[in-house]
Structures are given as C-alpha cells and as structure tokens.
Amino acid sequence: MKHNTKKWQASLLCITLCGILTACGSGKESQAEDMKNSETIQINETDMGAQQENGTEEETGGMEENRLIGEQTFEVTLEPLGKVTFASYRPDTQQNPLGDALFEIQEAGGKTTALEGIADNNIRANEIFNKVEAVSFPDYNGDGFSDIIIICNYSPSSGPDVGTGYSEARIYRGNEDGLFTLERELSEVTNSALAEKTVQSVLGFLGAGKQGEAQAxxxxxxxxxxxxxxxxxxxxxxxxxxxxxxxxxxxxxxxxxxxxxxxxxxxxxxxxxxxxxxxxxxxxxxxxxxxxxxxxxxxxxxxxxxxxxxxxxxxxxxxxxxxxxxxxxxxxxxxxxxxxxxxxxxxxxxxxxxxxxxxxxxxxxxxxxxxxxxxxxxxxxxxxxxxxx
Incomplete structure (x- = not known):
C-alpha cells in the first residue's frame, strides 16, 4: 500500500511538471508572435509616413520646381540688370512629348522673364529634348551688355536617325533695357557652320573679342x-x-x-x-x-x-x-x-x-x-x- 502511494505521487508530479512546461512554451510562442506583429506594424507605419511625406512634398513643391535643372541654374550678374537667377527647366513631357526646355531670368524684385523659344509655343516639330549642355553669358558683340548663349541636345522623334543626338546653339542679344532678343538667323547660320557646338566654338564663330582682327x-x-x-x-x-x-x-x-x-x-x-x-x-x-x-x-x-x-x-x-x-x-x-x-x-x-x-x-x-x-x-x-x- 505504501508502495502504491509513492507511485501515485510520482505520477501526479509528472503531470504537474508537464503542465507547467506547456504553459511556458505557449507563453513564449505568444510573446514571439506579439513581437512579430509589433515589428510589422512599426515597419508599415514608417513606410506610410515616408509616403505621406513624399506626397506632401510633391503637392507643395510644384511641377516647375521638380523640372528645374539645377546644374544649369545660376546666380549671375548681367549687364544692365545686376544680380539675377538664370533658371533652366525641363519640358513638361506629360503635356507634350515634343516640348522644349524653358529658360527664365528671375530678378530680385520678383520679376520673371521667360526667354523666347526656338519653336512656336515651345513645341518642337520632330525633336525630343535631351539636356542642356551649356549656358554662357558673354558680351559677344562688345556693346557693353550681357548676351546669352545656350546649347541644348536633341534627338529626332521619328525617322532613320531616331536614337541619335545632336547639339543646337541659340544666341540671345542683350540690350540697354535688360531685354534679350533671340537672334534666329544668326543662330541658324552658326548651327550650319559649326560641326561641333560648344560655347568656345560659337564665340569663335561670332568673332567675340576679335574686332581688331578683321583680316583673319x-x-x-x-x-x-x-x-x-x-x-x-x-x-x-x-x-x-x-x-x-x-x-x-x-x-x-x-x-x-x-x-x-x-x-x-x-x-x-x-x-x-x-x-x-x-x-x-x-x-x-x-x-x-x-x-x-x-x-x-x-x-x-x-x-x-x-x-x-x-x-x-x-x-x-x-x-x-x-x-x-x-x-x-x-x-x-x-x-x-x-x-x-x-x-x-x-x-x-x-x-x-x-x-x-x-x-x-x-x-x-x-x-x-x-x-x-x-x-x-x-x-x-x-x-x-x-x-x-
């Protein structure tokens, strides 16, 4: 009888231990699951916050700010305007894939003047804008007023030359009123004459600084x-x-x-x-x-x-x-x-x-x-x- 009692006590002890171990294991699994869910929620909150922040930036930044070409935007001193910001913008290709770049002169008082484009309504006939290669502000004709030379790169949108790129120069003449006039004919002649368009080659073609070298x-x-x-x-x-x-x-x-x-x-x-x-x-x-x-x-x-x-x-x-x-x-x-x-x-x-x-x-x-x-x-x-x- 005494032997049977000990057997019963041993069995009861085993059952109790198993219950305790089972409860502990279940608690760890539950805790791990809770931690996993908590981490997932934190990641999603971070992503959502970033998305909301980006969305706000797009809404407040505006399309023109997103299209600004930073490497071709400068604070410069132009005669006779003084210190201004020259801003270059990519075209809005969502509006028209043949849109051209836009250039503005932004004065300190808030006045903004857009330079005349090469094409009507700033829409090219069959060219896709690639990039602005160079901008310069020389006085190429020696009249004491700043002028502007811009060189852009384009690709044909259709035809056998699709995929190839070419450079195009445009020349703006400044005057005493701080206005800049697109020299269309001079730009066309310059582009026809020069195989390679750089600011230096354009200035050379225009004879900038060489008024005393008429014979050459x-x-x-x-x-x-x-x-x-x-x-x-x-x-x-x-x-x-x-x-x-x-x-x-x-x-x-x-x-x-x-x-x-x-x-x-x-x-x-x-x-x-x-x-x-x-x-x-x-x-x-x-x-x-x-x-x-x-x-x-x-x-x-x-x-x-x-x-x-x-x-x-x-x-x-x-x-x-x-x-x-x-x-x-x-x-x-x-x-x-x-x-x-x-x-x-x-x-x-x-x-x-x-x-x-x-x-x-x-x-x-x-x-x-x-x-x-x-x-x-x-x-x-x-x-x-x-x-x-």
Whole structure:
C-alpha cells in the first residue's frame, strides 16, 4: 500500500511538471508572435509616413520646381540688370512629348522673364529634348551688355536617325533695357557652320573679342559663306590645303564625277578666286605655291602646272602625252604603250618630258590633293575653317 502511494505521487508530479512546461512554451510562442506583429506594424507605419511625406512634398513643391535643372541654374550678374537667377527647366513631357526646355531670368524684385523659344509655343516639330549642355553669358558683340548663349541636345522623334543626338546653339542679344532678343538667323547660320557646338566654338564663330582682327575673320567668313551656297549634289566633299606659305588655307571642292572635276578656291584682296581643274586628280607641293593637275583617259593624258601668286593660281606649264589614234595603240617589248610626248608645244621623248616636268615641279616632293573618301563634309569644312587660329 505504501508502495502504491509513492507511485501515485510520482505520477501526479509528472503531470504537474508537464503542465507547467506547456504553459511556458505557449507563453513564449505568444510573446514571439506579439513581437512579430509589433515589428510589422512599426515597419508599415514608417513606410506610410515616408509616403505621406513624399506626397506632401510633391503637392507643395510644384511641377516647375521638380523640372528645374539645377546644374544649369545660376546666380549671375548681367549687364544692365545686376544680380539675377538664370533658371533652366525641363519640358513638361506629360503635356507634350515634343516640348522644349524653358529658360527664365528671375530678378530680385520678383520679376520673371521667360526667354523666347526656338519653336512656336515651345513645341518642337520632330525633336525630343535631351539636356542642356551649356549656358554662357558673354558680351559677344562688345556693346557693353550681357548676351546669352545656350546649347541644348536633341534627338529626332521619328525617322532613320531616331536614337541619335545632336547639339543646337541659340544666341540671345542683350540690350540697354535688360531685354534679350533671340537672334534666329544668326543662330541658324552658326548651327550650319559649326560641326561641333560648344560655347568656345560659337564665340569663335561670332568673332567675340576679335574686332581688331578683321583680316583673319574676313577670309574665314568668306569661306563659310561660300560653303553654305554650295550644292551638295555637285560636290561630294571638301579639303583644306596650304599651297603658299601664309596662314590662309586653300579650299578644295571635290566633284561628284570626273566631268565635274575639282575646284581650288583661294582668297586674295578680300575676294575668293576659283580655278577649275580637269577631272579629279591633282597633287601639290605644300607651301611652295605649286600644284599639278595630272589626269586624262582613253590614251590622252596631261600634266598642267600652276603657281599661286598673290592668292591666285596661274598656269605656268603644260605637258600632254598619249596616242594619236587610241584605236591603234602600239606597244613596246615590255608591253608598255608607245606614246607621243609634248611639253609646252614642243615634241620630245618620254625621258625629256619627265625632265621638263621635274624642272618646274619636283614630283618627288608632291603630295596627293586629298585622300579618297577622306574628305570633309560641307559642315565639317566650315567648322574646321572657323576653329582655325
């Protein structure tokens, strides 16, 4: 009996311990679950607070503040306005994907003036605004009042050039009233002339600070004006060479066919002179003033030597060689055609002809007039001219 009582007490003790352990485990799980729920609530509250804060900022900040281009917004001193804020804004593409950038001058008294845009209603025809590349406030015309140069980057919105970017400069002229007028024609000419648009290249094209260097700017402008008038269907490219020893290059126009030939454009006494060469091939001796037009076809060939004097090309010698009847050309033992040679209207042998040619034009020093497919486009040629010192 005593043995059974002890057994019963032991069983009761085990049951009691199990109950206590179960209660403890349940409490820990409940506490962990409560902590988990509490953490989740805290995270959600933080997110909601951030969202509410951002929403308030958008509502109070306004669309223009969000569109402000900070890196192209400046506090500057403009003559005659004094200290102002020049502000650049991205276009509102939600209103129109072809919208253009907006530029404002904000004065201390609260007066705000928007600069005139390039396009009507500030909506481009087929271009998407990418970015403002540069803004500058020079006095490019030397009248004592600040001017503004802005360079933006755009991409075509449709057509074969979609995805490519190009730069565009716009020029504003300031006056004594602190107003800025968009120089449309000058901006168009500048963009056409310059292959690379930077503030420096635009200022160089405008001749800023070079009023005393009229002679240098005259020949540049003459070449640029000439290039702008050329028919792209007639000329496949251009090159700049130095025939004589001055710092003004000569312009080579390369025709689209042998019949069109090449034209050498020179500058002298404030005027351009043009010399048309036969066909497309010529060589020259750099800074010697000498050029040789060597070409021909169908067994009739020539070497025409020119000398540049006072900015003008003059023919000084002429040689011709070939077959009198190209349907009956004779050949020597080595298979070379037998030609007749004539230098300055005098018949002679091939050896004598070559001696006469080299006496006036050292062919060992000659260089090709241009590299095939290495020529410049019209815009590249104008830009190269403008960038020259």
């Amino acid at each position: 700017s005259d020949w540049k402008q003459a070449y640029i004006d000439h290039l702008q008038k050329q028919d792209p269907e007639e000329w496949q490219g251009y090159q700049l060479i130095y025939l004589n020893d001055d710092e003004i290059p000569e312009l080579v126009e390369i025709g689209t066919s042998e019949a069109a030939g090449c034209v050498i454009v020179t500058y002298a006494d404030g005027m351009l002179e043009e010399t048309r060469l036969g066909r497309l091939n010529f060589t020259y001796i750099e800074r010697s003033g000498l050029l040789c037009n060597s070409d021909g076809n169908m067994d009739r060939y020539y070497d025409l030597v020119y000398r540049m004097e006072n900015g003008r090309l003059t023919q000084i010698a002429a040689g011709y060689y070939g077959a009198e009847d190209n349907s009956r050309v004779e050949f020597d033992a080595d298979g070379n055609p037998v030609y007749q040679y004539q230098w300055n209207d005098v018949q002679m042998s091939q050896e004598e002809y070559e001696q006469k040619l080299n006496a006036v034009y050292d062919t060992s020093k000659a260089r090709q007039g241009y590299e095939w497919d290495g020529w410049l486009s019209r815009e590249e040629a104008a830009g190269t001219v403008e960038s020259m010192e």
